[in-house]
Amino acid sequence: MSAGLGDGERSVRLTEAEIAAKLGEMALALTPDEARVEADRCYYCYDAPCVEACPTGIDIPGFIRKIGTGNVRGAAVTILESNIFGGSCARVCPTEVLCEEVCVREKQQGRPVTIGSLQRFATDFLMERGEHPFARAPLTGKRVAVVGAGPSGLACAHRLATLGHQVTVFEARPKPGGLNEYGIAAYKVVDDFARREVEFILSIGGIAIEYGSPLGPDLTLDSLRADYDAVFLGLGLSDPNALGIAGEDLPHVRDALGFIETLRQLPTEAQAAAIGHVLVIGGGNTAIDAATQVRMLGAETVTILYRRGPEQMGATKVEQDWAQTHGVTIRHWLAPVAIEQGAVALARTRLADGRLIVTEEVLRLPADLVLKAVGQSFADGPLSTSRELPAFARGRIAIDGDYRTSLPGVFAGGDCVGRGPDLTVQAVADGRDAAHAIDRFLSD
Amino acid sequence: MADLSVNFAGIRSPNPFWLASAPPTDKEYNVVRALRAGWGGVVWKTLGEDPPIVNVSSRYGAISYGGSRVMGFNNIELITDRPLAVNLAEIKSVKRAFPDRAIVVSLMVPCEEAAWKAILPLVEETGADGIELNFGCPHGMSERGMGSAVGQVPDYVEMVTRWCKQHTRMPVIVKLTPNVTDILQPARAAHRGGADAVSLINTIMSIVSVDLDLMAPTPVVGSMGTHGGYCGPAVKPIALRMVGEIARQGDMAGLPISGIGGISTWRDAAEFIAMGSGTVQICTAAMHHGFRIIDDLTEGLSNWMDGKGYARLRDFQGKAVPNFVHWEDLDINFKTLAQIDQDLCIQCGLCHIACEDTAHQAIAALRVDGGRRYEVIDEECVGCNLCSHVCPVDNCITMHPAETGLPFATWKEHPNNPLRIATDPLSTKALA
Ligand SMILES: Cc1cc2nc3c(=O)[nH]c(=O)nc-3n(C[C@H](O)[C@H](O)[C@H](O)COP(=O)(O)OP(=O)(O)OC[C@H]3O[C@@H](n4cnc5c(N)ncnc54)[C@H](O)[C@@H]3O)c2cc1C
Ligand SMILES: Cc1cc2nc3c(=O)[nH]c(=O)nc-3n(C[C@H](O)[C@H](O)[C@H](O)COP(=O)(O)O)c2cc1C
Ligand code: SF4
Ligand code: SF4
Ligand code: SF4
Numbered sequence: 016m017s018a019g020l021g022d023g024e025r026s027v028r029l030t031e032a033e034i035a036a037k038l039g040e041m042a043l044a045l046t047p048d049e050a051r052v053e054a055d056r057c058y059y060c061y062d063a064p065c066v067e068a069c070p071t072g073i074d075i076p077g078f079i080r081k082i083g084t085g086n087v088r089g090a091a092v093t094i095l096e097s098n099i100f101g102g103s104c105a106r107v108c109p110t111e112v113l114c115e116e117v118c119v120r121e122k123q124q125g126r127p128v129t130i131g132s133l134q135r136f137a138t139d140f141l142m143e144r145g146e147h148p149f150a151r152a153p154l155t156g157k158r159v160a161v162v163g164a165g166p167s168g169l170a171c172a173h174r175l176a177t178l179g180h181q182v183t184v185f186e187a188r189p190k191p192g193g194l195n196e197y198g199i200a201a202y203k204v205v206d207d208f209a210r211r212e213v214e215f216i217l218s219i220g221g222i223a224i225e226y227g228s229p230l231g232p233d234l235t236l237d238s239l240r241a242d243y244d245a246v247f248l249g250l251g252l253s254d255p256n257a258l259g260i261a262g263e264d265l266p267h268v269r270d271a272l273g274f275i276e277t278l279r280q281l282p283t284e285a286q287a288a289a290i291g292h293v294l295v296i297g298g299g300n301t302a303i304d305a306a307t308q309v310r311m312l313g314a315e316t317v318t319i320l321y322r323r324g325p326e327q328m329g330a331t332k333v334e335q336d337w338a339q340t341h342g343v344t345i346r347h348w349l350a351p352v353a354i355e356q357g358a359v360a361l362a363r364t365r366l367a368d369g370r371l372i373v374t375e376e377v378l379r380l381p382a383d384l385v386l387k388a389v390g391q392s393f394a395d396g397p398l399s400t401s402r403e404l405p406a407f408a409r410g411r412i413a414i415d416g417d418y419r420t421s422l423p424g425v426f427a428g429g430d431c432v433g434r435g436p437d438l439t440v441q442a443v444a445d446g447r448d449a450a451h452a453i454d455r456f457l458s459d
Numbered sequence: 460m461a462d463l464s465v466n467f468a469g470i471r472s473p474n475p476f477w478l479a480s481a482p483p484t485d486k487e488y489n490v491v492r493a494l495r496a497g498w499g500g501v502v503w504k505t506l507g508e509d510p511p512i513v514n515v516s517s518r519y520g521a522i523s524y525g526g527s528r529v530m531g532f533n534n535i536e537l538i539t540d541r542p543l544a545v546n547l548a549e550i551k552s553v554k555r556a557f558p559d560r561a562i563v564v565s566l567m568v569p570c571e572e573a574a575w576k577a578i579l580p581l582v583e584e585t586g587a588d589g590i591e592l593n594f595g596c597p598h599g600m601s602e603r604g605m606g607s608a609v610g611q612v613p614d615y616v617e618m619v620t621r622w623c624k625q626h627t628r629m630p631v632i633v634k635l636t637p638n639v640t641d642i643l644q645p646a647r648a649a650h651r652g653g654a655d656a657v658s659l660i661n662t663i664m665s666i667v668s669v670d671l672d673l674m675a676p677t678p679v680v681g682s683m684g685t686h687g688g689y690c691g692p693a694v695k696p697i698a699l700r701m702v703g704e705i706a707r708q709g710d711m712a713g714l715p716i717s718g719i720g721g722i723s724t725w726r727d728a729a730e731f732i733a734m735g736s737g738t739v740q741i742c743t744a745a746m747h748h749g750f751r752i753i754d755d756l757t758e759g760l761s762n763w764m765d766g767k768g769y770a771r772l773r774d775f776q777g778k779a780v781p782n783f784v785h786w787e788d789l790d791i792n793f794k795t796l797a798q799i800d801q802d803l804c805i806q807c808g809l810c811h812i813a814c815e816d817t818a819h820q821a822i823a824a825l826r827v828d829g830g831r832r833y834e835v836i837d838e839e840c841v842g843c844n845l846c847s848h849v850c851p852v853d854n855c856i857t858m859h860p861a862e863t864g865l866p867f868a869t870w871k872e873h874p875n876n877p878l879r880i881a882t883d884p885l886s887t888k889a890l891a
Contacts, residue, residue, distance in 0.1 A: 055525055058807045
């Protein structure tokens with residue numbers, strides 16, 4: 016964990032390595048001894064509740080038992096068979112609301128088997144051996160275009176490659192990984208893990224990535240449909256939501272996701288901005304991550320402002336605790352009404368018959384930096400250059416139970432469809448299952 | 460506060476807990492620490508003739524299970540590797556310092572009367588309270604015609620016991636090897652030879668594991684291993700059965716038994732005493748945790764006895780023996796059923812899969828409002844107890860006698876038994 020949040024350090028420019036040390040790592044890897052002891056806590060449940068709670072349905076009792084018997088490679092393969100991003104999911108999944116929440120040990124002792132840490136132990140073991148455990152089926156000669164090299168796109172690409180198809184991934188940015196590379200908090204994925212994991216995934220072969228190739232301007236969905244046997248859209252959400260209040264375009268107001276991206280890609284620049292009093296507006300894990308990191312980087316005070324109570328926050332209790340124990344203040348029942356130079360005006364809110372009422376009572380909090388973390392929306396711009404558009408539902412791409420959009424041969428998954436919660440593990444499940452749907456489509 | 464003192468074949472000790480003859484009792488230093496900690500007595504590590512034997516390096520193997528270390532323990536050590544005179548002097552000094560404790564000396568010399576005749580007076584001279592004849596060691600000594608090589612031949616057991624009874628006034632305890640098909644034969648031989656008591660079990664011949672890199676049994680001495688003697692918690696069930704077997708024989712009634720094998724807690728000890736033991740001996744548990752376990756052994760036993768209203772050990776000693784019967788004497792009409800306490804159940808499904816795959820398909824896996832629920836199907840349950848053993852929650856699955864309306868009856872009268880003995884027609888009818 017990070018140490019030394021002293022104010023005096025904020026004017027000091029740090030190197031990237033110093034910043035990384037300051038942010039630390041949220042959870043440390045288990046030692047083999049710890050892994051064995053923890054693995055022995057698993058009851059090897061039948062019809063295990065944890066498996067049902069994992070969006071990718073990893074055979075959790077199965078892999079934990081393998082750790083217990085010393086078959087760690089086998090454990091990793093069991094995980095990766097269901098979830099090729101098992102390494103990052105082990106680090107970023109909010110397990111407290113997924114597998115670990117329903118672990119029978121939680122019910123029995125209030126202390127679940129730490130499934131995430133065991134998953135990391137196993138996947139790290141395999142990845143450190145530099146081995147790719149899967150082989151491709153005989154080549155089918157089919158070519159599939161995947162748009163977006165985030166978790167959904169790459170999970171889809173990997174499974175398609177395994178099934179023998181040839182995949183080209185079109186990615187707008189210069190690096191793969193999607194939010195794993197640009198959005199997830201630095202302390203969750205240290206040591207360039209996101210990049211190493213993508214390398215591991217690509218080592219199956221049969222996947223080419225075209226960077227700097229955004230769908231939209233030159234590359235249209237129409238042309239992809241014409242050139243490929245099928246298309247998968249894993250575009251994520253790229254429109255940061257606006258607050259819709261006065262002063263939003265003042266220079267000290269930034270989008271939290273953009274700030275985290277700077278932090279992940281240009282840490283020294285982010286550190287320079289992390290000064291004085293910082294207000295973070297929002298209640299999800301983006302708010303938590305932005306606030307905690309900016310505080311760790313040296314900001315004097317960091318306050319999360321949320322317009323409802325702790326129970327309504329999108330961030331889990333564990334995430335809220337994490338922020339609070341790292342020097343972040345969370346204030347509830349406050350909605351921003353205007354951003355001013357050096358301050359934010361906030362109105363007190365309350366619930367009346369379940370409806371949120373913004374009262375007339377206004378207070379001002381000083382702010383040298385304001386980070387907006389009120390969610391992202393799906394941007395349909397990239398699709399609009401195409402003649403034929405897929406149908407939309409609830410502001411995202413509409414799909415049926417088999418990941419098919421309204422356009423034949425076009426499939427979609429991950430945050431841009433919002434089938435489940437906006438989580439890495441859900442995006443991976445979507446990508447994997449869409450690959451099988453595509454495979455069925457191609458063999459029809 | 461229950462009275463834990465014992466008089467075992469004329470040997471007195473303040474409590475029934477003795478350290479078995481093994482490394483913990485190999486020297487004055489260890490023994491003094493043990494007696495200071497509160498052990499009732501010790502059986503000194505087996506003495507032999509000079510020159511002393513030589514031990515190999517790497518001596519122990521062990522089984523860990525489910526994260527617990529030393530569930531089973533295996534050794535390839537021999538008897539004491541120190542000169543006889545050194546041991547005798549130390550025994551004398553210990554006995555003088557701890558006159559109220561039981562100091563028993565384990566012996567193993569060649570199967571010749573002269574050898575025994577020579578060593579007995581030396582031991583007697585130390586003031587020791589008794590001797591234990593080591594007829595058990597299953598490795599190293601047996602190849603030299605001692606230890607279990609003697610213990611496996613009832614005639615030798617009887618003969619050596621008789622020599623000892625002739626040549627010493629000290630009580631003679633005969634320590635039996637479990638490496639026989641019928642424990643009663645050496646027990647009866649000892650009895651015939653005039654033994655004052657028997658003690659059992661010594662270790663069981665074993666290989667605890669194979670080192671898959673070195674391709675040799677463990678513990679590996681250089682590049683090779685050998686079989687050793689197995690002990691520790693894993694052997695308790697085997698020891699308990701052998702103790703009970705001897706205790707229930709009418710012809711050996713009254714023969715004191717010192718129970719040994721896998722005793723780690725006061726509860727284990729209480730079970731051996733209920734099965735007829737007068738004292739218990741412990742080795743592995745002390746080697747695992749040190750002598751300090753004596754605290755809980757004595758206090759736990761005493762608290763349990765207070766709770767049960769047993770003032771002295773003899774109030775419950777042997778109490779389980781009459782209920783240890785042959786299978787054919789069991790009530791074949793008795794029926795017990797599993798019951799799940801749904802408030803305690805954590806829905807792990809282990810009871811279901813165990814019964815479904817390997818027993819009687821008597822636990823239904825249901826979904827009620829999306830939640831898991833496991834329920835016993837009384838009509839299918841045969842009361843085998845499997846589910847209650849696999850359930851990870853204490854007291855979640857309990858077994859409850861079911862009303863069958865049938866009288867007590869045994870296999871001996873059962874109609875399915877071709878060799879059944881004639882009985883009153885009523886109960887046979889009830890069974891049919
Ligand atoms: C700040 C933040 C923190 C988060 N923390 C967690 C966490 O701790 N745990 C967790 O489980 N989830 C977390 N999430 C959510 C998680 O990151 C997402 O659910 C997941 O990344 C979704 O994967 P995806 O593949 O659908 O989309 P993305 O990861 O967004 O990937 C989409 C990819 O498509 C590319 N793309 C977009 N438009 C185009 C285009 N027109 N042409 C070509 N390429 C394009 C993008 O560049 C990107 O590479 C977090 C999200 C945010 C914003
Ligand atoms: C390392 C070791 C050495 C032993 N040496 C002897 C011995 O010299 N004489 C003997 O009678 N029994 C010897 N035993 C057997 C023990 O006295 C005892 O019978 C056996 O270990 C079972 O008891 P436990 O399960 O409490 O260990 C030895 C056991 C061990 C583990
Ligand atoms: S619910 Fe918990 S104990 Fe049961 S299999 Fe899953 S991790 Fe293991
Ligand atoms: S006692 Fe045996 S038969 Fe009955 S429910 Fe349990 S496992 Fe099944
Ligand atoms: S084994 Fe016990 S805890 Fe598990 S489902 Fe059965 S009754 Fe419930």
